[in-house]
Amino acid sequence: MAERKRQAAEKRGRKGEWFAALYLQAKGYRILDRRVRTPMGEVDLIARRGDLIAFVEVKYRRDVQIAAGAVTPASWQRIARAADFWMARHPSLADCGWRYDLIALAPGKLPQHLQDAWRPGLA
Template sequence: MAAKDELGRAGEERAVRYLTAIGYRVLDRNWRSDQGEIDVVARIDRRLAVVEVKTRRSAAFGHPFEAVDARKRRRLWQLAHAWAEANPEHARGLEIVIEAIGIIGSDPASGELEHLRDLS
């Protein structure tokens, strides 16, 4: 596995631990369709959160959230609705929200973590 892929996987692991610790229930990870991939699908209260995780060793090439631009958010909305259609038993009656977690640091386990909620 390439170093970039290992960094991303470690960041997703950290993000899942964080989300679980603050009360989210993770329903799916790395869900794929022909439109793309969702890093994490989680539920909290009456919300279904589709969470994009971006991990960087440093901010030298920009903050991780800069990669979650309007185009990426549109794609995440499409993926969120595709996931909800494929998993109606988990999505029915829930408000869908798009969220992002950015992690910066050479070690994702201890790097700085930021969580943006509801990027609608």
């Protein structure tokens, strides 16, 4: 039973990430990478618009506000370490600025894109 719930959550998460990527593309972003796993942590989406790289966490919940509040400070720190790791392996992007975004999704609602949702050193 627990395995089935985990698989259902994984499927919802993948669907949410796919929809978030589509949403970002419609806003003029180019998706550079998806579901990035590093020894330091993971990032759902890495997108670029102009000279800005956005490391995007995607949360899909029954309500957009619940989704927006679902990322803990510890999660952001893991995402930041993964972003450092990823950027170190992409020196051609060294001149780009970067930030941490959140896309909150819920069934039947428009996505909420929180740009610059978190900064290292802030709780």
